[in-house]
Amino acid sequence: MKKIVFLALGFPDVAKYTNLYTDLIHEFHHNGHDVLVVAPAENAKDTGLRLEGGVKVIRVATLPLFNVGIIKKGIANILLSSQYKKALKQHHITLDFDLVLMPTPPITLTKTAHWIKKKSGAKLYLILRDIFPQNAVDLKMLNSKGLIHAYFRKKEIELYNVADSIGCMSPANVNYIKKHNPGLNPAKLHLLPNWENLPNYSEESNADELTTKYGIKDKFVVIFGGNIGKPQKMENIIDLAKSCLDYPTIVFFIIGTGTEKQMLIDLVKNENLTNVILEDKIPKTDYNKLLLHADVGLISLSEDFTIPNFPSKVLSYFGNKKPVLASVDLNTDFGTILEETNSGLWAEAGKTQLLKEKLVQLYNNPDLRSKMGENGYQYMKENLQPNHAYATIIAETK
Missing domain, CATH: 3.40.50.2000 (Glycogen Phosphorylase B;)
Known part of the structure; x- marks a missing residue:
């Protein structure tokens, strides 16, 4: 059994709906691992440590992270790491984890992930689902020669270097990361395709x-x-x-x-x-x-x-x-x-x-x-x- 912390961005309450990350965390839970999730709260009254579907979740108050402009979203993501670290301290969480799981987006949780890794002697596994900031450049949301891009690109490189293993969605993802990050140890990279539970066909369809x-x-x-x-x-x-x-x-x-x-x-x-x-x-x-x-x-x-x-x-x-x-x-x-x-x-x-x-x-x-x-x-x-x-x-x- 491993003790695992998952630093999440999109992690709904499973009583309301599920996504690929809830499915994955519950797979760890069902296999006997001790899992703690740190994730944003939907609103102020939902903050705190609680059980959701048998899994421990710390809900953290954050600035709006979704359906907001690029500037507001950027500020919210930058603040996220310190907010998560503060929440772990407030709830007196013992840092003795074996594994830190972290997806992208965001890339701004690196500092907290690295802090947990050093304190616990844990391995850091990066679930790469978003190659940022280049995707924002492609969509003309960021200038590739601007200071904001330089800041986030530095964070991206830092995250790849801190991670022990990096799971990529497809062979093209693996090749892209290798090509654009020549200083990265390629042995860290491997395939981790997307996943989802098969649907249950037992209900009447009406x-x-x-x-x-x-x-x-x-x-x-x-x-x-x-x-x-x-x-x-x-x-x-x-x-x-x-x-x-x-x-x-x-x-x-x-x-x-x-x-x-x-x-x-x-x-x-x-x-x-x-x-x-x-x-x-x-x-x-x-x-x-x-x-x-x-x-x-x-x-x-x-x-x-x-x-x-x-x-x-x-x-x-x-x-x-x-x-x-x-x-x-x-x-x-x-x-x-x-x-x-x-x-x-x-x-x-x-x-x-x-x-x-x-x-x-x-x-x-x-x-x-x-x-x-x-x-x-x-x-x-x-x-x-x-x-x-x-x-x-x-x-x-x-």
Whole structure:
């Protein structure tokens, strides 16, 4: 048994909903490890040490970290490390951990992670899910020659050097970190693909009721669920929807919130796109059931990225046996992985006509959709579950 501390950014209360990090931490918990999570509080009354699903969690008061401007977000992230350190001291946590787990984002928790590592003699395992600050440069949110970029780049290098092991999402991620950090020991780097529990199909789906409720009954549903921000470049999806008005049964069902949601609402309204349905967050049970009855799962990444991203939302599509349609940049290997697993089709982001051709190919071929959906499911079952991530981390931190 190991004593583990997880320094989290996005860690919901499992009584409300789950994500890849709650799934991973509960895998550690179920395997008998003693786990403590340090994470932001949703509001002031939720601060303090408590049990959530049997796992100890310290909820820390922070400045707003999500759906705020780049300056406010930057300040909140810079303050996070000292806030976490203070919380650990306030709750008299004994620093005798065997393992420190830390994901990106953020990269600003390095100081606290290093402090725990030195005090405990622990190993530090970095779950690399965001290559920052370069992603902000790609999206023109930071100037690559500016002082802010220099500050965060220094923090990034420091984090890689302090970490004992670094788990990367895909082979392209590994190669990118090697290429752009030549002073880093490459032995630290290895594959840690995204993970998610397979869905439970035992509940009644109430298909007619749900599809009627959301206005998608008797439609060919292309579904998108998740964050709506600059990385997703939803303008490309709007262009696709506009090009598909000649297919009246195809609808684009987009669910989520984010910094670009109002822009998306305005685009749909201005273009009078009757084939786009927008929802904010919907009940997780509704989303899972709707996925079962959707026809295609949609992925979108900005063509401006120079870093290789791997979208975690694809796991929900794989788990529900949905073929994937992806609009992605050429620096990610996500499209290649779709090809290798024969689980979906993709086109270079911004090439609307080619993306439409791929969608029409799926639209006209139910057997292809079924085959690709089953391939994605099997790939996830064999490679992309929490127990696989758990086993990798344990093996790398012996």
